[in-house]
Amino acid sequence: MKQNDYPEVNLSAWSKVGEGGNGTTYENPAYPDMLLKLNNAHSNQLEPVKQEFDRSVAVSRLGLPTPAMYQIVRVGDAYASLSERIRDKKSLSRICHDEPQRTEEMARLLARLGRQLADTPCDTSYFPNRKEQALQAVDSARILNKKTRAKIRAYIETLPDSTGCSHGDFQPGNVILSGGQCYWIDLGRFAYGAPLFDIGHLYMVCQVYAPMKQVQDIFHMSLEQFHRFWDAFATEYTGSEDHARFDRLAGKHAAIDVLLRPIFQKPSFLEKIFLDIYAIKLVRQYFAD
Ligand SMILES: Nc1ncnc2c1ncn2[C@@H]1O[C@H](COP(=O)(O)OP(=O)(O)O)[C@@H](O)[C@H]1O
Ligand SMILES: [Mg+2]
CATH class of the missing domain: 3.90.1200 (Aminoglycoside 3'-phosphotransferase; Chain: A, domain 2)
Structure with a gap:
């Protein structure tokens, strides 16, 4: 997939729900079952985002419980991932x-x-x-x-x-x-x-x-x-x-x-x-x- 093939997401419709050491997660009332994870500037380029995405998909194939991964998206110059949002977590x-x-x-x-x-x-x-x-x-x-x-x-x-x-x-x-x-x-x-x-x-x-x-x-x-x-x-x-x-x-x-x-x-x-x-x-x- 070429870099421009990843769909663009406008973050203004999303609000912050969680924060970890590496990134911030967002939700959007229009997509209540989705979570967007945007890493901090040092790891928001395609390679690290794709690595985390691909490994998460492979972890769920091992049968371990983990939120389903949906797709990689672009947020301005950065990349982010969309995954299943676990409700009331x-x-x-x-x-x-x-x-x-x-x-x-x-x-x-x-x-x-x-x-x-x-x-x-x-x-x-x-x-x-x-x-x-x-x-x-x-x-x-x-x-x-x-x-x-x-x-x-x-x-x-x-x-x-x-x-x-x-x-x-x-x-x-x-x-x-x-x-x-x-x-x-x-x-x-x-x-x-x-x-x-x-x-x-x-x-x-x-x-x-x-x-x-x-x-x-x-x-x-x-x-x-x-x-x-x-x-x-x-x-x-x-x-x-x-x-x-x-x-x-x-x-x-x-x-x-x-x-x-x-x-x-x-x-x-x-x-x-x-x-x-x-x-x-x-x-x-x-x-x-
Ligand atoms: N699939 C999910 N559903 C709901 N909340 C989530 C999900 N993934 C992450 N979060 C929330 O976002 C926070 C940060 O996510 P995490 O992937 O651990 O980011 P970081 O790499 O910054 O540590 C978590 O502590 C959790 O509260
Ligand atoms: Mg974390």
Whole structure:
């Protein structure tokens, strides 16, 4: 399809319904079952939009619950996607905000959904291999010296070659709940690989990024709630209240998660500085021995 073949949508008839770290979603009363997702300027060109769209279609082919994807459209110079709008939905993070007493329940739900996800066989002929992405990320991380790079590489090599699903942005804002049904959303980084990659990302959000006000605003959650969420998640996931070992493993994968970021999306100059600072800190903390 040529770039001009995508239909043009005029955003003035649409109103904002949701916001995530990457984009904004809109609804239009004339099309009540549709949702338009417009990414921020750094990822609103055809390639990233098409990647997220195509991967979402492929995820629904795996039998996982996810909103149906309809089509890619143009919004001025940018591209956006139209998908099924899930009515009366709330993300797990929104539920944590509205009903803080349900924080632990939401964390346990995410742990169970995460297990199901990892147990779902992925389409390895279509989706990328997370382990390969991680090795590539380590090889291209200029901030690491040769010895540290070799150490992290050796650790990643020990991970099982799992062909289960890996979300890539596994956190409570990316599961929405409606009428008792959960849906996975935000599937642009979907891949196959060991569940620890997703767990490392969640640890990053709940334990490393959580003190940042901007992060608390995006998730509508307080620092204390992020910590409660992690504790309940880890307890459910490991089946034990003593999850210190699991936390250290999750920390190792949080370091890998930061290193992976540039593989998903080229960071701006400032983002690169920010990511490098976290990468250095986490690598020192979790790959010291
Ligand atoms: N299909 C959908 N139906 C209803 N709401 C949705 C749907 N997809 C996303 N949303 C809402 O939009 C928000 C942002 O969507 P998301 O795809 O996670 O964007 P981002 O990439 O910015 O994180 C979600 O938290 C959710 O509230
Ligand atoms: Mg999201």
